[in-house]
Amino acid sequence: MSVAHSSITAAAGRCAHRARLRASAPAATVLPGLMDGVLGLISRARGCESQDPERRRLVGAACSIIAVLRGSLDASADASLAVNLDDLYEYMCRQLGRAGCQEGSDQLDEVAHLMHELRGAWIALPHVMRPALAGAFQEGA
Numbered sequence: 848m849s850v851a852h853s854s855i856t857a858a859a860g861r862c863a864h865r866a867r868l869r870a871s872a873p874a875a876t877v878l879p880g881l882m883d884g885v886l887g888l889i890s891r892a893r894g895c896e897s898q899d900p901e902r903r904r905l906v907g908a909a910c911s912i913i914a915v916l917r918g919s920l921d922a923s924a925d926a927s928l929a930v931n932l933d934d935l936y937e938y939m940c941r942q943l944g945r946a947g948c949q950e951g952s953d954q955l956d957e958v959a960h961l962m963h964e965l966r967g968a969w970i971a972l973p974h975v976m977r978p979a980l981a982g983a984f985q986e987g988a
Contacts, residue, residue, distance in 0.1 A: 882962055886966070893955050
């Protein structure tokens with residue numbers, strides 16, 4: 848196992864671990880950090896050749912973080928929002944799966960754009976609204 852693979856796997860694991868164990872941290876503060884993690888991994892994957900195993904590891908780590916986001920959704924708080932986000936996260940992971948083995952960066956660019964837009968929308972929310980919408984995410988999931 849390469850040093851780069853170990854550090855990526857460790858970083859993704861730490862990110863997922865923090866997301867699951869930080870029940871005292873509101874989802875409103877954790878979500879942007881997870882989204883930043885996905886964006887950073889995608890950015891690094893863009894710099895790799897399509898057949899480079901490092902690209903597949905980076906894409907896999909990004910998908911793992913998206914799976915944490917997806918797994919934290921709470922349909923009992925806001926079913927419509929949770930279903931829409933679940934569908935979006937599922938789509939992002941499918942696109943990342945394609946990006947891991949295809950030439951070019953179209954899928955990486957698309958997922959980065961979607962995640963950037965989602966993060967921007969979250970950040971643009973007034974601070975007083977974030978806790979209410981964060982209810983669509985299970986604390987400590």
